Amino acid sequence: MDIVLWVKAAIMGIVEGLTEFLPISSTGHLILTGSLLDFTGDTVKVFEIAIQTGAMLSVIWEYRERLKRTFAGVTHDPVAQRFARNVVIAFIPAAALGLAFGSIIKANLFHPVPVAIAFIVGGFVILFVEWRHRRLYGDRDMQGSRVARVETVDDMSALDALKVGLLQCLALIPGTSRSGATIIGSLVLGFSRKAATEFSFFLGIPTLMGAGAYSVYKYRDQLTWGDLPMFLVGTVFAFISALICIRWLIRYVSTHDFTIFAWYRIAFGIVVLATAWTGTVNWAG
Template identity: 60%
Template sequence: MDTVLLIKAAIMGIVEGLTEFLPISSTGHLILAGSLLGGFEDARGKVFDIAIQTGAILAVVIVYWQRLRETAAGLGNDARARRFVLNVLIGFLPAVVLGLLFGKVIKEHLFTPIVVASTFIIGGVIILWAERRPQSAVRIQDVDQMSPMDALKVGFVQCLAMVPGTSRSGATIIGGMLLGLSRKAATDFSFFLAIPTLIGAGLYSLYKERSVLSTGDIPLFAVGLLFSFISAWICVRWLLRYIASHSFVPFAWYRIAFGIVVLVTAFTGVVTWAD
């Protein structure tokens, strides 16, 4: 396989891993990076973008391995473990239903740099608004305090991330905070919810688009997965330390600034962003 294409796959993997769990939209960054690098705009490229999320999810599984192992071991006799799994499944359900109903239409019409840039800016403004809410609004400090209704609400908020540039983690974390979760609880639940959501999306995409793939694509996907895993592992560990004493305001300003840069360069012709 072309060495240059493998290098591009590694870059895309790094972009995925660094942005998947930050409130800045991995899909949006992958669309923009793919547009600049070239070679990822076709159907295979869209499958690649979704498939390499599996590497990022593996990083979450490793970081939260103890909690996941304890939950699996306690399903037979631990009410807390069963409630936790039920909440994750309930939160996952809206993405399944709405994804099947509207996923194809959204991919055909909204996966463009201009849409991504616009949602970057809108999402940044929403984060600034959420971070200014009074601390007294927090009613859930830990994911184990969540009710099924809390999980369902976060699940519906997660569906906003079907629009590229919105950010799945941003929607679930900021949405969770607006629904009364602490920053730590919202971040933890976002990570746990990502496991079935992204694995499910990846497997479904691989199955649905299997006709455009071949065994020759294995090195490309393997490189993307590897670099996605490494960068996501570093990012998740850093983010969990960061949220202990910092807000998401810097990410909001990053989104707004980056979105403005993309819009300005697109409309002035400085950069030709491919749709």
């Protein structure tokens, strides 16, 4: 029993759960946290992807009634059929590109400095989108007024789903943030904050659970049964922290924009670049 290893796995799980659904990049935070904890290596790279399943299980739990209705009605209910179709359509682009270029991206970009740069660039993108949104709508979307073209996930068209799916492909670059790409991109497409946030949750279920299963299968020869407790600890803590984050975020987006996350990304990215340049912190990739 390696208690230190389990503690590191728990910390990584908490980081995954708290950052997966915020526009600040869970993958980027896991890479940076792993560097600080000296928790790196090929097995850890599989671990970082696999524990995303815990975060997705929290979505399944939180929206279990909606998902039950969808599965029950997928053969006859037009609303359920449209919802399921849109999730599948949005899932396909990132799945295809991930299979094609995932290994190349991991080899070249899964390091702290590229992640920090992506943090900063993504932060400025969020600031621009929020500035544009305020210019177009003012505070009306924070006051309950209908200003969005897509008010709920049930208002989405197949083309909307495809566009969100293409936006999700940006998250293949670590540090970009899957949630950031889909939520902020959806605002540009005319989604309400709630619709953008919830569809990002739902889209993450096949995307991240599929990525986790594929990663474990692909690198199964590198894993041993001795790694199982570490994976379980990380997954459980990711589930708990993600469930807390989901419930908080849905309340938050009803009255706030995403500007605070933009400034956080910029500040955090600058700190990482500065400490890497000065040698203050050894961000070993």
